[in-house]
Structures are given as C-alpha cells and as structure tokens.
Amino acid sequence: MKTVIGIDLGGTNVRVAKITENGEVLQELKSPSYGMEGPEKVTSNIINLVKQIEDYKSCVGIGVGVPGPVDTVNRVMKLSSNLKGFTDYPLAKIMEEELGLPTYLDNDANVAGLAEARVGAGKGLPIVYYVTISTGIGGALCVDGKVISGRRGYAGEVGNLIIDPYRAPFNNLNAGASESEASGRALTRKGQEIFGEDKINHAGDVFALAQSGNEEAVKLVDQLTTDLAVLFSHIALICDPHMFVIGGGMTKSKEFWWDAMIEKFQQRVHGGMRDVTFTVAQLDEPGIVGAAMLPLSYGL
C-alpha cells in the first residue's frame, strides 16, 4: 500500500505524519512551527521532522496544508498572516530538493475537504462540497477526488459570500458575508450584543438560551439557519454537489440548527436538488490526512 507524508502547518504548531492511501496514520510527530521566526527556520524544522519519519524515502510524495490561499501551480502561498514571510516563499521546492520527494501545497480548508472526499464522509462520490463552520467559515470543492483550488487558491472562500447585502461589514469581509453572520464567532457576537459578554462566552450559550425559550435567542438561531440555508443554496446552484460535508465546531451543536437549515435550504433550490445529502465530517484529523491525500490527488 502507498504511503504519503502529510504535513499540517499552522502558525503555532506543525504536525508531520506518515499516512496510508486509505487515510490511516502510521506515525505522527508534532512540534512548534516557529511561524513568526521566518520561513528558513520553519522550513528547516519541517525537514528535520520529515527525516525522523521511519523510512520516509519510501513514501510517494509530500503534501502540505497551510493557513491561507495557495497558488497551486507555482506551489506558493499568496497571503500568509500566520506564517511570517511565507507569501511566494518556495517551501515546496526547497523540501523537494532536500528530501527528494515530490511536494504539493494547498490551504487547510481545501485539504480537509479533500480528506473527507477521498477517505471520509464523501468517499467515492464525484462532487463533494466541504464547508467548515467554526470561528470562521471556509470551504472546498472536490471533483473526482481532486480539489478545485482555483486560479489563485481562492476557490472555497465561501466565508466571504454575501448572504444579505444590507448588514454591517466586519473584518474586511463583504457586508453580510456568511462568516460575519453565520459562523460560531458571529453567533457569539450577536448574542453578546443582546445579552452581554458575561452571559455569552460562545455560540453554545446562545443555543442554550434559545432552547430555554428565550425569544431573542430563538430569533438569533432562526436567523442563523436562514443565513446558512442561503449560503448552501449559493453553493448548490453553482456546483450541484452529490454531498455537502460539514465540519467545524458548530457541528457539535447541530441538534439546534441542522434540520431547520436543511428545510430552509430546500425552499431555495430547484425541486430536483432538494434531496442532496448533508453529512457531518467523519475524520478526526482531516488537516493532516488531507495534506497526505494531496500528492495522490495529483496522480502519484
């Protein structure tokens, strides 16, 4: 069975693992990523970690998931707020030279979606759309086991999709962007505006208030399910996926919003699209498994 090196590179930590083509993790190492100490330090640290993987030279390739958009043709990040100096830095090329294995790069949401499409909830389906709803909202379009990452890696930037153009803008996103309206952080913000910061620490507090019958909290959750339904209708009407796979922290509270969201989604698409499956992401470590799936998605 083929094995691949998967690397989940974040601003704080980096994880390096040897993974089978079925997504089984055989060996995993974790270390600080030194993300603010410059790309040379980050890269030499990763190379040392890979060399600690048993028989790493027998792997077919290396895949790296990074926190930001990637030009997958030139294999460089195009924007890196959590990894200092990484914009246009030739990480993949240097790793190839040092380690002798073909190396591919894509952003973390894209590789998580790829993992779910190849060895997770969407395994075997032609078109899988992965959406992570957590602090932020991100997504990935996977077709025939490959990520469509786009011209400059911005495919799947669904957190910036406009849900309602008449709301206020936040964080340099569009006015009424889905991430500003329907993410975990958005629900927390809206809850705090009404109930105060002492009462609302996270989205779960708003769901709890709604369940206890608080009318204002019920309204917030009702708005959330409408906003998510619009988001998913946008995606469905553009690529009509065989399955939506939903990951991220908000799935832990799915009993409060899932069914209502799907009902509202069905009102916003054509009749033949209403029975599309929505499924919770299956994998425990989609980031590192998805990174390992990258070289395989390129035919290795």
Next chain:
Amino acid sequence: MKTVIGIDLGGTNVRVAKITENGEVLQELKSPSYGMEGPEKVTSNIINLVKQIEDYKSCVGIGVGVPGPVDTVNRVMKLSSNLKGFTDYPLAKIMEEELGLPTYLDNDANVAGLAEARVGAGKGLPIVYYVTISTGIGGALCVDGKVISGRRGYAGEVGNLIIDPYRAPFNNLNAGASESEASGRALTRKGQEIFGEDKINHAGDVFALAQSGNEEAVKLVDQLTTDLAVLFSHIALICDPHMFVIGGGMTKSKEFWWDAMIEKFQQRVHGGMRDVTFTVAQLDEPGIVGAAMLPLSYGL
C-alpha cells in the same frame, strides 16, 4: 483530425452538424424538432438527420445539447418543459443503438460553456466560468475542458442565485434571484414599470434612456451593475475561475454596464482575485459546437 456530431435540440428547431475537434463546422442540417409531438417523433427525426451527414460513421461520437437539466450519468433529461415527454426518456441510448456511435447529453448552457472553454474565449485555461445573460441567466463551470454538471445537472443554475433576499419573487425563482433582477427580461420589466410598456420594448431602451441622462434609468442601470457584481462575486468565491466568459444578448449593450460591473465586482472579492479576466464569448454557434465537444470532454 477527429470529427464529432453535434446536435442542438430545442423545443422548436434542431440542428445537426459534423464538427472538427477544433470547433470547425463541416456540414450542418436544420429541421423543426417536433418538440411537442412526443419523444419518438423527435428521436426518429434526429436519427434521420444524422444519417444525412456525410460519412457520419467516421465521427468519434455524438453530443446533444438539450433545454433543461440533465442527469449526465444516466444520460436523461430531468425536467423538460419545451420537449414533451423527455423527462427520463433514453434518447442517448436509442441513438447509440440506431447509429452505433457513443452519445452524450448535457444542457444547452453547459455545452455553450464547454465550447467557450475548449475552442473559444477560454481555450486552454484550467477553470472557465461561462455565464449567459440574455432573457434569462444561466451558467457553466468548466474544469480542464470538462463541464461540471453536478449530481442531477443543476450545476450552473446561477439564474436562481440570491442577489438580494428582500426583493419580490418571480417565475418560481428565489426572491431576489439574479435572473429576476439582472437579466435582459428583468431590466425590461423594471423599465416598463417606470416608463410604461409603450416606451420600453427591450433592455436596450433602458440603456438608451440612461445614456440620455434620465435619472430613473440611470438608477436602474446602476442597480443592474451592482446585482451582476454580486452574482459574479458569488461564483468567484466558490470556484475562483481563471476567466469569466460572458455570452448572451446583454453583451451587445456591454458599453453601458461592463466596466461599472467589474469595478463593483472587485469591491466584493479578496485582493488577489480582482484581476480575473472577464471576456465576451467568442463563438457564433456555441450550442452546436459545444454539443460536439461533449464526447471529446469524456475522452473520446
């Protein structure tokens, strides 16, 4: 050079042509389609037309563009308002049996997009998004020279994308659907509401009034460019294409809306996405050429 049979099947007429892999039309026949007389009549007529194509048996396959969503796996239409009895009718299978050539089916907007992606304005680009803005609005996502038609053929149904959820619904589409707000028919409707049916026959009349300085017409055109910008931002944030190819009647009036729309689009996407190319569709007969491209897109 490979040749293919392309068939553009509409509710009123059908065109059958022999076309090279470069998109050159070698021979073309046209006939009524008998779309309301039942699928047997439509099919036998098409088969007769194909048999009139010189040396049709030397073609690698047949592609058919039809007016409605298609299940491309089972090669049947899923909804056919202009072709009576065609939902789930095995047109492709019957043609294969009668003509001995592999036969593929997809909807008319998808094949038009495929034509532009393979031999038109987007030739050679990895991801091309085609949008036709005419009486209605339709689209097609093409990746590596193939159409992504979706689970049930509804990919590219961008006419139903919500642009502004607070507007009125029309024609069974979503409230604020792009087709109801930014198509040629939409602009005509809005113009007629203000200026009367005697003054406005088509979208061009609204553009002419706006150019003459009429303030209400200027407002309508301003709203149109905003609405189209939102539509294109939705698409870009989901699949980040290398090029948008725009077809349809509204491109004839492009001097009135094109530049303003692009400026507004740029305000609604991330910085690295602003320089994506918008191009007018190039082909005179994208429907029939795209139908011929279908078998090639499946590897024939």
